[in-house]
Amino acid sequence: MATTQGTGKKRRQAGSNGTGANGTGSEEEQAAGQGSRQDSGQAEGQSLDQGRLMALYRQMVGVRLFEEACQRGFRRGKIGGYLHVYIGQEAVALGFLDAFRPGDRAITAYRDHAHALILGSEPKAVMAELYGKGTGLVGGKGGSMHLFDVANGLMGGYGIVGGHIPLGVGMAYAQRYQGSENMVQLYLGDGSMHNGAFHEAANLAGLWGRDGMNPCLFIIENNQYGMGTSVERSTAMTDLGAKFDSYAIEHERVDGMDVVAVIECAHRVAQQVRVTGKPYAVEAMTYRLVPHGAGDFLERYRTKDEIAEWRERDPVGILERRVLEAGSVEDDLAATRAEAKAAVEEAVAFADESPEPDISTLRTDVYADPADVRG
């Protein structure tokens, strides 16, 4: 493939001025430090066996129960600030992260619990972060919207709509500049696409991708709404994938409620992105089965019927049916759910019992050198 060689050449050039060497070195170190995920090597079209389906079910149920525990924790006043859960959208992150390799990076907005858990963050540490404890993933400094697990490739958790998109594009450039074969999975919401930060970043991705310098996979989590505003009420052109035509970025759409469909797509397009160093966009059609956040109790912007219809397509239910078709029995599922439930309860207990952050940490992590904090 011409593009591949082209890209290869470009990378070798980068290497030849030294950065390649450096880059690769550091990349490998990082990769080493990331046992938690291995690419399943799922090839295009290949169907998933019972074991794999069961493993996916275990993860998806783990996320679902974790998010439900978060909702309870918020109602009980254990979790403060804003809370945005991923209920209904689990198949999207689970499917795409199946194609995540050591050294890859993922970046997303504030609806980030699932991405952290699937990438291998300790449920205890994630829940402790939400509980604002010193044992939290980021020491209690960030909370629900700012989960980071750099060792596992999660580059955050961001609260400003659109704001993280340019970061992901820059990371993809850095990966190529440093001579690695890795890529970035950049998750963004439907609502963020009308923000200027999206436009500027996507245009840079297309531009840099022309030289094979932007292995960035844009994953649109199209859950139909930005808070209370539907896609139709946000833009006159509602084919979100097609907006990438403005940047010469290829795109497709996938059923974001069926993890098997997502996985097929994820491995295929991830492979293409790695090989070409060009960005690619996938619009994952999904749905937020719960309110946007804690403040969203009225949900005037959508009907009970609409929610009910989408519930029929709950990704957990769809995966359940697939696991059963593949030969598992209800007892296996029940056992898996019980395990997951126990793990979540353990995480909640850990979070609850953990101590608040030491007050001395208030002034750390502002600058590398604490002496720079003055006044």
Place this chain on the structure above:
Amino acid sequence: MATTQGTGKKRRQAGSNGTGANGTGSEEEQAAGQGSRQDSGQAEGQSLDQGRLMALYRQMVGVRLFEEACQRGFRRGKIGGYLHVYIGQEAVALGFLDAFRPGDRAITAYRDHAHALILGSEPKAVMAELYGKGTGLVGGKGGSMHLFDVANGLMGGYGIVGGHIPLGVGMAYAQRYQGSENMVQLYLGDGSMHNGAFHEAANLAGLWGRDGMNPCLFIIENNQYGMGTSVERSTAMTDLGAKFDSYAIEHERVDGMDVVAVIECAHRVAQQVRVTGKPYAVEAMTYRLVPHGAGDFLERYRTKDEIAEWRERDPVGILERRVLEAGSVEDDLAATRAEAKAAVEEAVAFADESPEPDISTLRTDVYADPADVRG
């Protein structure tokens, strides 16, 4: 036409809650105060007679000579700050403003002298502004980048790339909200389209236009470069008109060097915008025959040959040939040029002799009430 009636209805609704009445009133007042331009009523396809062509030639040459005088004034240190002239692009503003009606509004960036002159601003006042004199169009406060002539419909003159685009879209909304039949001509550069402000504004225009609430004509002055960066080096998708597909805004391309072609397009699309209340975009292909600005002396980003090729298509030359074909003789043209030259010399003399702004004006126009300026 369904859309028309639909829009009409909407406007009547706006009227029925009173704003229509108010709005129209105020609009008419303004219109009254704007004798300077009358829509030539040029209908689709209709060709221009000798008289009209000669009138256009007079205006175009007037602009060209004015801009050349600005360049001299800058070299002689009479004009400070930044200076961006319109040499080579005259046919674009001249053609589109031919479809400008009393009550319409025009807004553009910093390359704004032509728009002011064509809309009827006094050349003396424009040159005095550039010379930083109290007799200037905005009292010497704005300079070359900030020409305003609200009575004639020019809403400015802006220096931040992309920054004026949302303003134009908001003005178009206001026109409909106030129940007028007017529209906005929104001029933007090719380079501004990669800025987030463009994306957000165009999306709003498409959205509001769906309800007939955005009679905004986007006029892309595609002079091939944003300062020293070509369209190709700014984006991987170089069909700038097609970028409006992302907002469900119709678009077309026009030869921006041939004022007759521009006029044909201008009247046709302006009519559509007025009737539908929907935005429309035209990519006018043109060329900056001179450096970007005063600082741009090297022009490493383009070749002498490229400039020479485009000189063949100098809009003044093209129009000259058309006037001659229509029956005028070289003497007529010479006479017209002489008149224009005299007018420009008069403007320069006026600017030169005008006094500096009174120092007391330093603190006026900050707030409506000078007492609010404190410290």
Place this chain on the structure above:
Amino acid sequence: MAVMTYREALKAAMVSEMERDESVVMLGEDIGVYGGTHLITDGLIDKFGPKRIIDTPIAEGGFTGAAIGMAMLGMRPIVEMMTWNFSFQASDQIIQNAAKLRYFSGGQVSVPMVIRGPNGGGVQLSAQHTHSLEGFYGHFPGLKVVSPATPADVKGMMLSAIRDPDPVIFLEAGALYSTKGEVPDGDEAVPFGQARVAREGTDVTLIAYGRQVNLLHRIADTLATDEGVNAEIIDLRSIRPFDEATIVASVKKTNRAVVVQEQWRWFSVASEVAAIIQEQAFDDLDAPVERVSGEEVPAPYARNLELAAFPGERQIIDAVHRVLYRRT
């Protein structure tokens, strides 16, 4: 007089102006169908319709800029920032266009608009969602910046803001939306440029704005009962234009001042207040003006860290003791 919440008073002012003046419209995210994330605009879309209550996409720069364009043609848009933390995306429009248009158009253009929303922290929203931007926007000529702390002021200042011919940055104390207070009935506009003496006193001048004003009331009571110290409290409320006279007059009486703010210390409102007092009451000062500001860190999430990041009673009382040369 009626007792209302800060939220109700704010809404009442906007509704009465919208009823009075067709040129007033609102733009913002989820202000219509959703009802407003803080329920400030709840029900207004039914009352005024979608042409006047305009739900926007998530494009702060775009819709703020569009509102500027509307204002330039004589409309009076009210832009809701869902929270001021998102206004950085609109800062180019606010600072480069709204603030300067009258000037660089040589007075040909006015920009009568209000940009409003909740400002300040206190509910664990962490670093990206916790800012107090009075000084940030107050720095720029052409803008007016207000920060009302009471239901009466939020109503009266919103009436003034909507009628103002210039762009107004209206910083609401988000943490106080549900607090109650007496609100004058009818059309009681509160003019800008006048600080409010919230409590008369003789021994020390305590200066703040927004939710810290309530904190100062608690502290003044403590000081009065525990130490017999009679503190005067000044609520700045109008940040630009700023009322120097009221502060200076108070310090000339008390000879001591403590300025309290949630925002960071460096290059802030408190810096300016201290500078003004030393300029204009130099010979009356018996002690340096003390400043109590937020910690020099991005806002942390954890409850205990967030509490430690904002000015607390202890710090403020210590500062009062310092200006009174008392042992704490």
Place this chain on the structure above:
Amino acid sequence: MAVMTYREALKAAMVSEMERDESVVMLGEDIGVYGGTHLITDGLIDKFGPKRIIDTPIAEGGFTGAAIGMAMLGMRPIVEMMTWNFSFQASDQIIQNAAKLRYFSGGQVSVPMVIRGPNGGGVQLSAQHTHSLEGFYGHFPGLKVVSPATPADVKGMMLSAIRDPDPVIFLEAGALYSTKGEVPDGDEAVPFGQARVAREGTDVTLIAYGRQVNLLHRIADTLATDEGVNAEIIDLRSIRPFDEATIVASVKKTNRAVVVQEQWRWFSVASEVAAIIQEQAFDDLDAPVERVSGEEVPAPYARNLELAAFPGERQIIDAVHRVLYRRT
């Protein structure tokens, strides 16, 4: 020691770091093929190639954000703001991401980057193209902000900036690009957080940064020759972290201070300096700290108006006379 222009010294520092460290790259508008609008980067694309000298579209927010992402993976990007006036479009990226990432990631992420470009006015660029943003960015924890005034400092501070593990806002005195000065050869990094005593004196402390420092030198000479007044000049140069000690020590010696800045007075660097001095040298002050700032108006275009809008010799000398209680 070699004599260089501010422009040459700035470029020399960046070139030497790019040669030393492959992770350093540059992004910005027209920095490559065009040669840089202020010729700071002239020729670098030929030297380092387009992968390290990255010409960008006009998207300040986008490429600044992309540079933050690069920095998060260990690169050291230098972002050129063609002028700082365009940085409002990037302020969300700078303030919400670059400044806070280390904190809200719990220390997992560093953002070693430099954002640089010309700042300040003086060449009739008018309202939208004239800003002095030291206080604007200096307000935010997580950022470092410097404003070098001499060729030696611009080189030494750029070396420190590129090597700094945190984001640095590097505000160049655009009006001084062609001014000459002695520059130490080789690797003479100038640390942040240290003000520079530009002239030793005993009678009054004059404080500024950027191009006003040169103005103060002229004034100090005038004062010395015409009035026998021996002024000390302090060039702040590092706005965040800020060096309080050097200022306070000087005022304890001179007992009088005048702060001069091009930026607007309200909530500014001069406000902070006055506040610090009255806090820490209260008993040493013989007169209120005087502030001389830009006029409270957007920058006008006309030459005479622009000159009147910036601090002039007359105003500063009057302020000096006031702190010396002399008749002007």
